[in-house]
Amino acid sequence: MEWLNALVQGTLLGGLYALFAAGLSLIFGVMRLVNIAHGDLIVLAAYLGLSVTTTLGLHPLLALLMVMPAMAAIGYAVQRGVLNQTLGDDLLPPLLVTFGLSVIIQNGLLEVYTADPQKLNAGALETASVAVGGLSLGLLPLLTFGIAVAVIWGLQWTFYHTALGRAFRAVSDNQDIAQLMGLIRHHIFGLAMALALAVTALAGILLGVRTSFDPSIGGGRLIFGFEAVIIGGLGNLWGTLAGGVILGVAQTLGAKIDPGWQVLSGHIAFLLILAVRPNGLFPRISA
Amino acid sequence: MPDPVLSITGLKAHYGDFQALYGIDLSLMQGEVLAIIGANGAGKTTLLRSISGMMHNGPGQITYRNQDIGGMRADQVAKTGIALVPEGRQLFPSLSVEENLIIGGQIGRKGSWNLGSVYKLFPILKERRALPSTSLSGGQQQMAAIGRALMANPELILFDEISLGLAPIIIKDIYDALPGIIGKGMSAVIVEQDISKALSVSASVYCLQEGRVSLKGASDTVSREDISRAYFGIE
Amino acid sequence: MTQQVYYVTRSSHAARVAAILGAVVLIVLIAAPWWAGRADLRLMGELFLYLALASLWNLMAGYAGLVSVGQQAYVGFGGYMLFALTMFAGLPPGLAIGLAGVLGAFIAVPTALLIFRLRGAYFAIGTWVVAEVFRLSFAQVSSLGGGSGSSLPVGIVKSLASSRSAREYLSYWLALGVAVLVVAAVYLFLRSRKGLALTAIRDNELAAASLGIDIWRTKFLVYIATAALTSVVGALIFLQKLRISPDAAFSVNDWTAFVIFIVVIGGIGTIEGPIIGTLIFFALRETLADLGTIYLLVLGLVAIVVMLKAPKGVWGLIRTRFDLQLFPLGYRVLQNDEQKGA
Numbered sequence: 001m002e003w004l005n006a007l008v009q010g011t012l013l014g015g016l017y018a019l020f021a022a023g024l025s026l027i028f029g030v031m032r033l034v035n036i037a038h039g040d041l042i043v044l045a046a047y048l049g050l051s052v053t054t055t056l057g058l059h060p061l062l063a064l065l066m067v068m069p070a071m072a073a074i075g076y077a078v079q080r081g082v083l084n085q086t087l088g089d090d091l092l093p094p095l096l097v098t099f100g101l102s103v104i105i106q107n108g109l110l111e112v113y114t115a116d117p118q119k120l121n122a123g124a125l126e127t128a129s130v131a132v133g134g135l136s137l138g139l140l141p142l143l144t145f146g147i148a149v150a151v152i153w154g155l156q157w158t159f160y161h162t163a164l165g166r167a168f169r170a171v172s173d174n175q176d177i178a179q180l181m182g183l184i185r186h187h188i189f190g191l192a193m194a195l196a197l198a199v200t201a202l203a204g205i206l207l208g209v210r211t212s213f214d215p216s217i218g219g220g221r222l223i224f225g226f227e228a229v230i231i232g233g234l235g236n237l238w239g240t241l242a243g244g245v246i247l248g249v250a251q252t253l254g255a256k257i258d259p260g261w262q263v264l265s266g267h268i269a270f271l272l273i274l275a276v277r278p279n280g281l282f283p284r285i286s287a
Numbered sequence: 288m289p290d291p292v293l294s295i296t297g298l299k300a301h302y303g304d305f306q307a308l309y310g311i312d313l314s315l316m317q318g319e320v321l322a323i324i325g326a327n328g329a330g331k332t333t334l335l336r337s338i339s340g341m342m343h344n345g346p347g348q349i350t351y352r353n354q355d356i357g358g359m360r361a362d363q364v365a366k367t368g369i370a371l372v373p374e375g376r377q378l379f380p381s382l383s384v385e386e387n388l389i390i391g392g393q394i395g396r397k398g399s400w401n402l403g404s405v406y407k408l409f410p411i412l413k414e415r416r417a418l419p420s421t422s423l424s425g426g427q428q429q430m431a432a433i434g435r436a437l438m439a440n441p442e443l444i445l446f447d448e449i450s451l452g453l454a455p456i457i458i459k460d461i462y463d464a465l466p467g468i469i470g471k472g473m474s475a476v477i478v479e480q481d482i483s484k485a486l487s488v489s490a491s492v493y494c495l496q497e498g499r500v501s502l503k504g505a506s507d508t509v510s511r512e513d514i515s516r517a518y519f520g521i522e
Numbered sequence: 523m524t525q526q527v528y529y530v531t532r533s534s535h536a537a538r539v540a541a542i543l544g545a546v547v548l549i550v551l552i553a554a555p556w557w558a559g560r561a562d563l564r565l566m567g568e569l570f571l572y573l574a575l576a577s578l579w580n581l582m583a584g585y586a587g588l589v590s591v592g593q594q595a596y597v598g599f600g601g602y603m604l605f606a607l608t609m610f611a612g613l614p615p616g617l618a619i620g621l622a623g624v625l626g627a628f629i630a631v632p633t634a635l636l637i638f639r640l641r642g643a644y645f646a647i648g649t650w651v652v653a654e655v656f657r658l659s660f661a662q663v664s665s666l667g668g669g670s671g672s673s674l675p676v677g678i679v680k681s682l683a684s685s686r687s688a689r690e691y692l693s694y695w696l697a698l699g700v701a702v703l704v705v706a707a708v709y710l711f712l713r714s715r716k717g718l719a720l721t722a723i724r725d726n727e728l729a730a731a732s733l734g735i736d737i738w739r740t741k742f743l744v745y746i747a748t749a750a751l752t753s754v755v756g757a758l759i760f761l762q763k764l765r766i767s768p769d770a771a772f773s774v775n776d777w778t779a780f781v782i783f784i785v786v787i788g789g790i791g792t793i794e795g796p797i798i799g800t801l802i803f804f805a806l807r808e809t810l811a812d813l814g815t816i817y818l819l820v821l822g823l824v825a826i827v828v829m830l831k832a833p834k835g836v837w838g839l840i841r842t843r844f845d846l847q848l849f850p851l852g853y854r855v856l857q858n859d860e861q862k863g864a
Contacts, residue, residue, distance in 0.1 A: 033643075034642070034643030034644060034646070034647065036591065036643075036646070036647070082826065082830070085830050086829070086830070091587070091589065091642050091643060092583065092589060092790065092829075092833075093829055093830070093833065094643070095589050095643050095646055096589075096782060096786055096825065096829050097826050097829050097830065099591065099779070099782060099825075100783075100822040100823070100825040100826040100829070101822070101826065102822075103775075103779055103818055103819075103821070103822035103825075104819055104822040104823060104826075106818075107815040107816075107818040107819045107822070108815075108819060110815045111815045111816065111819070163393070166382060166386050166389070166390055167390075167393075169379065169381040169382055170379045170381070170382060170390050172381065173379040173380055173381050173382070174377055174379060176341055176361070177373060177377045177379070178379070178390075179340075179341070179360065179361040179362050180339060180340075180341065180361045180362070180365055180370075180371055180373075181362075181365065181390050181391055181393055181394065181435075181439075182362045182365050182366065182393055182394035182395075182439075183362065183390070183393070184360070184362050219650070219774060220654075222647065222650075223647065223650060223651055223654060226644070226647045226651075227651065230640070230644065230648075260658075260661070260662060261662075263654070263658060264655065264658040264659065264662075267651055267654055267655045267658070268655070270651060271636055271651070271652075271655070274636055274637075274639055274640070274648075275636055278639035278640075
């Protein structure tokens, strides 16, 4: 029963990791950009949530109404102001510029919020749980997982059934021809980053409610998201969810053996999968 | 004599250090169909890329409807009513046939071309509309690429090597459909390797050779000897 | 009739002057213990170790196209090997440092086999995962102090040299030595056949492949060699610090972020870049370090601006302005105008 519990908790934790990963996956899919600052943006969202909840006294989930548009606006601005200039055949500029962004966000947060660990207070939601077949499942992890599924479904739907998604795919396929069709790629990329950071806002708030956070933890969140993407297979959003679940389960099972092994066993699971299935478990299948 | 709808004066184009066009002069009247022929590397595609805004040239070299379009981005050129059927079709592989057409119409110009009229022109596309564009045969892809350009309701349409890599019977089908497209007052520039096809649908013809215009004339009077001289540059 | 004679040369006037100046500077630096104070000596030692790290990272990212954000894996590994080999195997520190490099190369082989499956930017994050695995693993080793780390025992420290100043001189010379060794090794490697192949790969991977250059093998060798030397530098860093902990040893900020900024600001893909970058980095650090986090903010901002506006860095600006190359890699065709002589 204890092992089953660890399995279920790990699965639910995987929902959070899938949320870390979804934005990463989206922008890679549209513009082949890997954003090293992604984890720091998640932490930035958590801090924005902290500011909103403490100054306005709002519940963190209500704060999302402000943090999501704010993150989307930041995403659009950063993409148009900085990242668009880095895109091209050369791999180095986007990598190094997002690395620089990561350091800037991290130290900016340190400057504003100090290094003290913080947490978002979600009141009764944090401790509420439901009993399912002898297991006690936290309402928050359940909610997080549900949101993750909804987000992945929503992104998938946006991608394949809306004009925006059509534009994303067209620009991703062939930027020059898309431009001929009146699609301004720099604008489309801005929209993609805005959408990705709106998802990141969700991830950041849910992270902040679940655990304490400080400015230095961005790198770790980037790595979890990245591992979920690679385990699931590049370019497959549902695969990303599966990747998040596998990572979450590996971590909770590892922690069950020895608390010090939680993060390490997630990394090891990732490296094992990379060794056996270099393209991930569910490589891109045409939708 | 009325003003030309498109006029190009002294157009030069470069790819980095390599110069592809050395001062091209060209003019096109409203409703005229103009063919551009020439060997590989003569600069035909570069010329179309320059007109469509995919390549940027200096200002003042390309004028469309009294508007300097030489420095415009491709999306801005498209909005003025110029559409390109690119070499090698270049459909969007992640999009279905119908999505490819819809995205062509996204620019929002009014006119008689819409999904219905494109499907009427190429009924096979209607049958295949839900399939990925990659599942089409080469000829069907060319039809979809033409349909995609028409969806923008252009006043000037540029065709780049529409017969390249297609079977003769398919080429015939596509050329048979052309009068139904450009007979409606639309102007067109057709870049073509197949000289007789090019001459059969056009009013005038330009031949390019190593980035320069080596011949221009009326398609029905130009002689084969003149063409081969202009084409290969041998006296 | 005038005759023009062309000749091909690698050398240039500037390069010869640079070589002579370099030799003079090197002698002055070797003599530093006799003219520099204790604090300056320590600072310069640190500078040389950063120069070595930056040159190595530049070789990988600027020439081999292997952008790693996980080189702290080998810095930390080298440091821990120094501690483990001296404390448990009783090896003298000098031998332990060399052996740390060998072991670094050994551990880099399976690592490379794994992460070379990731392409481009994903490779970068993959290297970070590996560094995290190293950090978390060493934190589990209780005999090395676990998560809180340990100090190098006094006996081992004393075995280096009996007096404190002699130890400091030795540590300084080792740092200077490894910096010279790394810069020279990178220079000689890039002049070699394999090095030329690497430049060909950087300039055009497809063309290089069609010329029969085994891209994978060349990159693999660069990764292994870089890992070995980075481990040696790591051992020297912690020989200087005398204390190691997982967070310090595998710090992404200290051993990768700073190194990347040095290379980007100095000029990526040039040998001179890391040298200039290291000097700029230390100048900035010594003047702005009191500002704390603001200093890092500024550093990140400068790196982004350089990457966007001057992607070849400060050295790139100097080079295009004055057509200089202090470490002659490329050949140039010069014209000998006989007309003047006649």
